[in-house]
Amino acid sequence: MSPHLLSVDTLSRDYIDHLLHVAKRMEPIAQRRKITRVLEGAVLGNLFFEASTRTRISFNAAFCRLGGTVCDTTGFTFSSMAKGESLYDTSRVIGGYVDAIVMRHPDQGSVAEFASATNVPVINGGDGPGEHPSQALLDFYTINKEFTRLGKPLAGAHILMTGDLKYGRTVHSLIKLLARYEPMHITLVAPPGLEMPVELIELVASHGHRIEQRDSLDESFEPIDVVYATRIQKERFTDEMLESVSGFTPTFNVGRHFLNSRCTPQTIVMHPLPRDSRPGANDLNVDLNGDPRLAIFRQTDNGIPVRMAIFATLLGVDHLIEKDMRDVGWKTPTRVGVDDADF
Numbered sequence: 001m002s003p004h005l006l007s008v009d010t011l012s013r014d015y016i017d018h019l020l021h022v023a024k025r026m027e028p029i030a031q032r033r034k035i036t037r038v039l040e041g042a043v044l045g046n047l048f049f050e051a052s053t054r055t056r057i058s059f060n061a062a063f064c065r066l067g068g069t070v071c072d073t074t075g076f077t078f079s080s081m082a083k084g085e086s087l088y089d090t091s092r093v094i095g096g097y098v099d100a101i102v103m104r105h106p107d108q109g110s111v112a113e114f115a116s117a118t119n120v121p122v123i124n125g126g127d128g129p130g131e132h133p134s135q136a137l138l139d140f141y142t143i144n145k146e147f148t149r150l151g152k153p154l155a156g157a158h159i160l161m162t163g164d165l166k167y168g169r170t171v172h173s174l175i176k177l178l179a180r181y182e183p184m185h186i187t188l189v190a191p192p193g194l195e196m197p198v199e200l201i202e203l204v205a206s207h208g209h210r211i212e213q214r215d216s217l218d219e220s221f222e223p224i225d226v227v228y229a230t231r232i233q234k235e236r237f238t239d240e241m242l243e244s245v246s247g248f249t250p251t252f253n254v255g256r257h258f259l260n261s262r263c264t265p266q267t268i269v270m271h272p273l274p275r276d277s278r279p280g281a282n283d284l285n286v287d288l289n290g291d292p293r294l295a296i297f298r299q300t301d302n303g304i305p306v307r308m309a310i311f312a313t314l315l316g317v318d319h320l321i322e323k324d325m326r327d328v329g330w331k332t333p334t335r336v337g338v339d340d341a342d343f
């Protein structure tokens with residue numbers, strides 16, 4: 001197996017299943033009940049050349065919770081790439097300093113190019129509109145965990161993905177990952193011009209999944225198990241596109257009205273975040289805050305055990321976790337968010 005995590009394409013189903021199992025074992029550490037030092041002495045290079053809050057901080061926190069330390073750089077301005085350094089040179093240099101690298105870059109394929117120059121594990125933290133494999137893994141972990149709580153099987157589930165399905169890399173990685181599993185019903189709802197790339201639809205359909213495509217949420221749907229909303233990726237638009245697609249129309253607003261009229265009490269709502277909460281954005285609505293169906297913060301919380309599992313498996317310490325676990329010595333809140341549901 002490749003030492004890197006670059007795309008869902010290279011992950012076998014056995015690896016995905018093993019990774020989710022390791023992530024489950026990481027939960028006591030992620031929930032700050034236990035500590036481990038299995039990566040004591042190891043150093044992570046966190047290189048982010050595009051905006052990030054969750055991915056950068058959660059990879060950082062995950063590595064630290066395994067006992068490692070992190071060096072990071074953000075943006076091109078303070079990096080030698082601003083002086084014309086190639087991805088090859090940067091990769092070889094950083095590989096000599098650290099034990100694992102997470103990289104986010106605005107160009108599709110750039111993280112793979114960077115990884116081709118080093119044997120130190122490189123994780124794709126998002127390459128332009130390409131992929132975001134760790135997000136797909138944590139999304140899939142979240143779906144499984146929520147379905148277990150609700151007593152639902154994955155096979156035959158109805159997953160509705162909506163928003164910018166053309167440039168949203170999280171849905172590209174997630175749909176490829178879902179394609180590996182038992183047939184589901186996947187409904188894709190996007191404004192004209194922002195539909196899921198045809199090759200991805202064909203790939204998923206070739207695995208026996210039922211695919212439906214719509215251009216509005218203002219319709220009736222078969223009972224939905226998961227609504228996966230996404231933000232419009234304006235930073236990837238040309239000026240011409242900005243004029244033609246200025247935002248989502250109100251029909252793309254995933255909020256209380258949509259949930260109460262089109263979903264069931266057991267539907268869960270996910271989003272890779274950030275959601276655009278500015279007026280007129282018509283992204284995932286804040287009026288769902290406090291609704292237990294809103295799983296977005298359970299989803300972000302799941303980023304820590306899943307990213308810990310990624311490091312532990314890539315660096316070969318996944319078998320050492322339990323041996324090294326100890327109780328934490330400090331006080332932690334029983335509930336992180338004031339609106340968190342009881343489960």
Ligand code: ASP
Nearest residue numbers: 126169170231272273274
């Ligand atoms: N945080 C996700 C990403 O980096 C989703 C987004 O930015 O809309 O792709």
